[in-house]
Amino acid sequence: MGAIGVFDSGVGGLSVLREIRRELPQETLRYVADSAYAPYGDKPADFVVRRSLALADFLIGSGATSLVVACNTATATAVDTLRERFSVPIVGIEPAVKPAVEHTLAGRVGVLTTSRTALSARFHRLLDRFKGSCQIVVQPCPGWVELVERGVLDGPDAIVAVAQYVSPLVAQGVDVLVLGCTHYSFLSPRSEEHTS
Numbered sequence: 001m002g003a004i005g006v007f008d009s010g011v012g013g014l015s016v017l018r019e020i021r022r023e024l025p026q027e028t029l030r031y032v033a034d035s036a037y038a039p040y041g042d043k044p045a046d047f048v049v050r051r052s053l054a055l056a057d058f059l060i061g062s063g064a065t066s067l068v069v070a071c072n073t074a075t076a077t078a079v080d081t082l083r084e085r086f087s088v089p090i091v092g093i094e095p096a097v098k099p100a101v102e103h104t105l106a107g108r109v110g111v112l113t114t115s116r117t118a119l120s121a122r123f124h125r126l127l128d129r130f131k132g133s134c135q136i137v138v139q140p141c142p143g144w145v146e147l148v149e150r151g152v153l154d155g156p157d158a159i160v161a162v163a164q165y166v167s168p169l170v171a172q173g174v175d176v177l178v179l180g181c182t183h184y185s186f187l188s189p190r191s192e193e194h195t196s
Ligand code: DGL
Pocket: 008, 009, 010, 012, 013, 038, 039, 040, 041, 042, 070, 071, 072, 073, 074, 114, 117, 145, 180, 181, 182, 183
């Protein structure tokens, strides 16, 4: 049995890798963090497609027989191209809009995401499919990926950065936040503080 190849623009996808390891303890997992090229979220779409193709090619060439794109930005931008180009099963990740809409009492959901995801047609199809009668406030969070890549998960810089994008959403009456980037879960204790 071949390995499962997992990639992200950097360390964010480790949050996904941890869950795969929990569910599939026997599988061989190979992870690539493309940290030298992070963040993807501020780059043009063709850049993200090129990096995703290079990483998929590398992982499949190293024996991966399936791929997990542990990056919302790469999924939104490149998963269709990856599926056209490679015949192995490819699993992507998308912002959890559906469960957020099911949980909101206020009818207002905030989606924290990268600028590239916010611009993508795939993300807007996701919103159209699941938003129902809810108001969805999309908030790009430039700078957060860089903080997580530097290991700044707490302390004054992290608190200021989280408050910058989360406080306005709370002020607008949003009662559920979607962490639409795998890096953001490493900052989530801070996000929870600002919503409670
Ligand atoms: N972890 C990536 C995601 O889920 C971060 C993208 C980036 O590098 O900006 O979107």
